[in-house]
Amino acid sequence: MLSLKNGLLLQSPLKTLSFLVFQLLLLHSCRGQSLLIGPSQPIVANVGGDIILPCQLEPGMDVFDMTLEWTRPDLSPEFVHVRRAGQHIAVTKHPSYKARTFMFIDELRHGNCSLKLTDVKPSDAGRYQCYIPKLSVESFVDLVVGKWTHSVSTVWCGSHPEKN
Structure with a gap:
């Protein structure tokens, strides 16, 4: 019901409540969700080397004191690395x-x-999950492991440089 009082338009309580609910829903959906971003391609590692499994929270925020879990679902226990309350938890880690x-x-x-x-x-090959329980976000990284040797071959274009 609409009425005019002192030059102001008054709305019914139901219409006002509907407008507020709409605004809250709009605010919630526009606020954005956090995402964990991982690589779109598998990570390739050489046996005996070191590798980084990328996982970035977007938008970036401080996750130092949050629980962070790196797992491999095909293992038992599945935990590869766990942090809780700013501390590394080694007890639950796969040996x-x-x-x-x-x-x-x-x-x-x-x-x-x-x-x-x-x-x-070689046994490190597999699918890894990066997970932040508080934010309910996850990302996956596939790791391929092999044994490759690096060889460098030189290809010359034109005449050999020593013959000029």
Whole structure:
């Protein structure tokens, strides 16, 4: 019901409530969700080398004190690296990853949840999940492991440089 009082238009309580609910829904949907961004292609590692499994929270925010979980669902226990309340939790970690996983502590303040894996083994190949329970966001990284040797071959265009 609409009425005019002192030059102001008054609306019914139901219409006002509907408008407020609409505004709250609009605010919630425009606020944006956090996303964990990982690589679109598999990460390739050489046996014995070190590799970084990328995982970035967008928009960046401080996740230092949040629970962060890196898992491999095909393992038991599935935990590769876990942080809770700003501390690395080694008790729940799969034994094959003991003393081989590291997070960039200073970068956690900017949403960088990437994991460094050292001394890569063939058994490290697989699908990894980066997960932040508080935000209900996850990202996946596929790791391919092989043993490649690096050889450099030189290709000359035109005449050989020593013959000029």
